[in-house]
Amino acid sequence: MKRLADIGEDALIASLVEELGASEPSEGLVVGPGDDCAVIDVGDVERWQLLKTDAIVEGVHYAAATSGERVGWKAVARVVSDFAAMGGTPSQLLVTIAMPPNRELAYVQSIYRGLQRCARSFGAGICGGETTSVPDGGCAMISIAGTGWVQKDQLVLRSGGEAGDVVFVTGRLGGSIQGKHLDFTPRVEESAWLVEHFKPRAMMDLSDGLAQDLPRLAYASGLNYRLDHEMIPRTAGCSVDAALQDGEDFELLISMPSNKIAGLDSAWRERFPDLDLTAIGSLIPGKCSPLAGGWEHFRSESSEEPGASPRG
Amino acid sequence: MKRLADIGEDALIASLVEELGASEPSEGLVVGPGDDCAVIDVGDVERWQLLKTDAIVEGVHYAAATSGERVGWKAVARVVSDFAAMGGTPSQLLVTIAMPPNRELAYVQSIYRGLQRCARSFGAGICGGETTSVPDGGCAMISIAGTGWVQKDQLVLRSGGEAGDVVFVTGRLGGSIQGKHLDFTPRVEESAWLVEHFKPRAMMDLSDGLAQDLPRLAYASGLNYRLDHEMIPRTAGCSVDAALQDGEDFELLISMPSNKIAGLDSAWRERFPDLDLTAIGSLIPGKCSPLAGGWEHFRSESSEEPGASPRG
Numbered sequence: 001m002k003r004l005a006d007i008g009e010d011a012l013i014a015s016l017v018e019e020l021g022a023s024e025p026s027e028g029l030v031v032g033p034g035d036d037c038a039v040i041d042v043g044d045v046e047r048w049q050l051l052k053t054d055a056i057v058e059g060v061h062y063a064a065a066t067s068g069e070r071v072g073w074k075a076v077a078r079v080v081s082d083f084a085a086m087g088g089t090p091s092q093l094l095v096t097i098a099m100p101p102n103r104e105l106a107y108v109q110s111i112y113r114g115l116q117r118c119a120r121s122f123g124a125g126i127c128g129g130e131t132t133s134v135p136d137g138g139c140a141m142i143s144i145a146g147t148g149w150v151q152k153d154q155l156v157l158r159s160g161g162e163a164g165d166v167v168f169v170t171g172r173l174g175g176s177i178q179g180k181h182l183d184f185t186p187r188v189e190e191s192a193w194l195v196e197h198f199k200p201r202a203m204m205d206l207s208d209g210l211a212q213d214l215p216r217l218a219y220a221s222g223l224n225y226r227l228d229h230e231m232i233p234r235t236a237g238c239s240v241d242a243a244l245q246d247g248e249d250f251e252l253l254i255s256m257p258s259n260k261i262a263g264l265d266s267a268w269r270e271r272f273p274d275l276d277l278t279a280i281g282s283l284i285p286g287k288c289s290p291l292a293g294g295w296e297h298f299r300s301e302s303s304e305e306p307g308a309s310p311r312g
Numbered sequence: 313m314k315r316l317a318d319i320g321e322d323a324l325i326a327s328l329v330e331e332l333g334a335s336e337p338s339e340g341l342v343v344g345p346g347d348d349c350a351v352i353d354v355g356d357v358e359r360w361q362l363l364k365t366d367a368i369v370e371g372v373h374y375a376a377a378t379s380g381e382r383v384g385w386k387a388v389a390r391v392v393s394d395f396a397a398m399g400g401t402p403s404q405l406l407v408t409i410a411m412p413p414n415r416e417l418a419y420v421q422s423i424y425r426g427l428q429r430c431a432r433s434f435g436a437g438i439c440g441g442e443t444t445s446v447p448d449g450g451c452a453m454i455s456i457a458g459t460g461w462v463q464k465d466q467l468v469l470r471s472g473g474e475a476g477d478v479v480f481v482t483g484r485l486g487g488s489i490q491g492k493h494l495d496f497t498p499r500v501e502e503s504a505w506l507v508e509h510f511k512p513r514a515m516m517d518l519s520d521g522l523a524q525d526l527p528r529l530a531y532a533s534g535l536n537y538r539l540d541h542e543m544i545p546r547t548a549g550c551s552v553d554a555a556l557q558d559g560e561d562f563e564l565l566i567s568m569p570s571n572k573i574a575g576l577d578s579a580w581r582e583r584f585p586d587l588d589l590t591a592i593g594s595l596i597p598g599k600c601s602p603l604a605g606g607w608e609h610f611r612s613e614s615s616e617e618p619g620a621s622p623r624g
Contacts, residue, residue, distance in 0.1 A: 004420065004445070005413035012443055015417065019424040026437020027403050038439035040404055040459070042354050042361065049354065051439060053406035053457050059447040091339050092352055094365035096455050101317035105327065108316065112331040125338020127350035127363060131324055133316070135371040138451040143408050145365050145457030147352075 009208075010216070034220065035158050036085040036204055037148065048155060050148035052082045058140040062182065068107045070182040072114020075142045078207070080122045081186035081250045085205040086157070087195035088150030089188055090122055095129035096143040100136050111142065122188055124148075154195040161202035161221030161255040165283040171251040171275055173210055174238030181248040191252060193271055198264055202255035202283075209247035214281070215288050217253055224286035233278045255283055321520075322528070346532065347470050348397040348516055349460065360467060362460035364394045370452040374494065380419045382494040384426020387454040390519070392434045393498035393562045397517040398469070399507035400462030401500060402434055407441035408455040412448050423454065434500055436460075466507040473514035473533030473567040477595040483563040483587055485522055486550030493560040503564060505583055510576055514567035514595075521559035526593070527600050529565055536598035545590045567595055 004012060017033045030048055031039035037050040056075050058064055076093060083090045095115060099108060108131075119126050124146065134140070170187055187205070194200055202221055206213050210232065218225040234243040256264070261279075268277045316324060329345045342360055343351035349362040368387050370376055388405065395402045407427060411420060420443075431438055436458065446452070482499055499517070506512055514533055518525050522544065530537040546555040568576070573591075580589045 002417040003413065004411055004415050004417060007417060009443060012417070012420070013441075015421060016424045016441065016443070019421050020428050020438055026439065027435075029404070029437055029439055033438075033440050038404065038406070040439065042356065044355050049459075051404055051406055051459065053408045053440065053442050053455070055408045055410055055442060055444050055455060057410055057444055057446050057450070059450070060445055092341070092350065092363055094350070094363055094457050096365045096367045096457075098367055098369055098453055099316055101315065103316050105314040105316060105319060105324070108324070109327060109331050112328045116332050123339075125341055126332055126345075127338065127341055127352065128345050128365065129325075129328065130365050130367060131321060131328070132367050132369055133372060134369050134451055134453070137449075138369070138371070139446055141410055141446070141453055143365070143367060143455040143457075145406050145408075145455075147361075147363065147459070 031157060036082040037088070039086070039150070039155065046151060047149045048152055050083055050086055050088045050150055051146075052079050052148070053143065053145040054079045054082065055141055055143040066182060068110030069114035069117070071142065072111040072116070073118045074182050075144050076115050076118035076124070077184060077186050077250070079144045079146050080118065080124065080188060081205045081207070083146070083148035084186050084188040084191040085203055085252065086150055087154045087191055087203065088148045089192070090119075090124035090146050090148045092127045093119055093124050093144055093146040095126055096132070097129070098132045098134045098141045100138055100140065101133050102136060103140065122186065156195060156200050156203040158202055158204050158217050158220035159222075161217060161223055161283045162257065163223055163283055163285045164258050165201055165255040166258050166261055166279050167214065167225065167281045167283060168254040168256060168277055168279050169206070169210070169233065169251055170277055171249065172233045172235045173206070173249045173251065174243035174246045175235040176246055176248040184250045186250060187252045190272060190275065194254065197267065198256060198260060200254045200256050204253050206249040206251045206253050207247065209245045209249070210253070211244040213253055217255065218283055219288040221255070221283060223283045224288050225281055226284050227281040231278060231280045233276050343469060348394040349400070351398070351462070351467065358463060359461045360464055362395055362398055362400045362462055363458075364391050364460070365455065365457040366391045366394065367453055367455040378494065380422030381426035381429070383454065384423040384428070385430045386494050387456050388427050388430035388436070389496055389498050389562070391456045391458050392430065392436065392500060393517045393519070395458070395460035396498050396500040396503040397515055397564065398462055399466045399503055399515065400460045401504070402431070402436035402458050402460045404439045405431055405436050405456055405458040407438055408444070409441070410444045410446045410453045412450055412452065413445050414448060415452065434498065468507060468512050468515040470514055470516050470529050470532035471534075473529060473535055473595045474569065475535055475595055475597045476570050477513055477567040478570050478573055478591050479526065479537065479593045479595060480566040480568060480589055480591050481518070481522070481545065481563055482566075482589055483561065484545045484547045485518070485561045485563065486555035486558045487547040488558055488560040496562045498562060499564045502584060502587065506566065509579065510568060510572060512566045512568050516565050518561040518563045518565050519559065521557045521561070522565070523556040525565055529567065530595055531600040533567070533595060535595045536600050537593055538596050539593040543590060543592045545588050
């Protein structure tokens with residue numbers, strides 16, 4: 001029998017989506033599984049609703065010794081980053097916390113402070129939640145689900161890329177384990193500015209590492225990609241491999257029509273002087289061939305080092 | 313330091329809600345934490361949107377040997393039951409599955425079949441999801457978040473009860489561990505019929521046992537309650553204590569104005585001939601004093617028997 005460790009995350013998700021079968025599209029569904037968020041028509045004339053769920057697990061996405069506030073920030077920031085990846089903003093969040101009964105109340109309260117601090121920073125509210133116990137010795141987990149909004153004419157999918165598009169990335173990649181994976185700033189402002197002024201064709205956030213995520217964007221767009229390894233903006237002290245594979249960068253990966261990028265560089269530098277925007281490659285005709293690397297949740301080789309690294 | 317095991321679930325939630333602080337109400341929030349679902353105004357003239365999250369944990373809410381299809385059904389049915397408890401129906405669902413990497417792919421696929429079967433049965437769609445690994449030896453968990461809809465004039469909260477209301481319960485209580493906790497039918501149809509024809513003043517679903525949940529409804533309504541133990545409809549073979557405390561009944565608990573129940577009994581029997589509707593007590597003036605019993609997720613005495621019982 002095949003085990004989860006035998007297949008990659010993408011193959012697992014593909015198999016589960018297949019399990020959902022050819023159901024009639026549900027009420028209001030505009031974009032279903034496969035992008036950073038689902039897109040729903042709830043009757044608003046100008047906006048789509050975005051829906052997203054995500055979870056972080058102790059020993060996988062954070063260490064047991066990490067402060068509750070940083071854990072809470074990370075849990076919400078990951079979801080906020082997904083809304084940004086579609087050109088949207090978060091609205092309402094739901095929190096599920098599963099904890100062994102021997103945990104200190106003060107720790108759980110500090111997680112909530114972190115959740116709330118991140119939610120407020122991006123204009124979101126925590127409207128409900130659930131707490132449940134896990135058996136003693138079981139690992140803690142925090143699951144965040146949320147709604148968001150995107151202007152219909154500003155929605156950006158992974159699948160919109162076209163051959164010849166220039167691929168950009170925000171910030172610097174690699175080394176997130178040093179701390180950024182707990183403290184990162186979701187690129188909500190940057191995304192809002194981009195969709196208003198430069199209309200990306202495709203976009204996603206980098207959670208599992210460029211080596212995994214760029215092929216995903218290219219694949220979703222039905223294309224291949226060219227990546228200029230020398231151009232990848234690296235965190236100080238990081239190798240190209242680290243920048244490709246560490247994961248949890250939570251930067252934006254953006255595909256722009258090449259004839260629309262005149263002026264982007266200078267406009268970006270004026271608006272975001274402290275954040276790089278770097279052209280790292282392009283989308284090209286053909287079929288995507290994923291690079292090795294990045295984080296595969298269920299792969300055997302990765303599970304040899306549980307709890308050691310930050311994970312997307 | 314206080315641990316989760318030292319305080320009850322209600323006290324934990326109260327402390328976490330307090331942690332959220334006196335934030336400005338977020339966009340569109342109509343009803344926040346404390347009811348079965350959050351209620352959101354998304355601009356629809358006739359309907360509110362409902363938001364809910366819930367999770368089931370292996371060894372707490374289901375046994376490792378339970379078939380994936382039943383586990384999946386239960387995960388979705390619990391959330392559907394919360395929409396019914398507000399007078400609403402589910403719409404879009406998001407699924408987060410956390411699993412150790414050594415689990416069989418076929419098992420996870422069978423969970424998805426169960427999720428999908430339940431979602432379709434109640435007109436909902438699965439629009440997205442997330443999979444993540446837990447460390448080897450960690451417990452599996454399935455978290456479901458969802459949106460639903462309720463007609464504005466049919467929304468029923470826990471807090472709407474008034475002194476003198478008659479309290480009803482659907483079905484029979486107790487003994488859910490024998491199998492019902494995996495196969496139950498959320499009372500969506502019954503709720504829809506009730507809110508259309510008899511307008512309950514307060515309503516919730518019974519997840520943690522009548523002994524916990526009736527005091528919650530009374531407390532939310534600022535009242536006390538009278539419970540006629542002899543009238544509690546019991547599953548065959550169950551004691552009154554079992555009916556009060558077993559939990560996971562997922563029946564509706566309903567508070568109705570006493571002058572509006574003429575004709576309810578006969579109309580109910582005609583519409584739902586196979587399901588009991590029983591008056592079990594009333595709401596009375598005063599402050600609620602919770603009974604002992606029911607399921608407290610984090611209480612020490614309960615954690616002595618992990619994995620043995622179904623849990624709300």
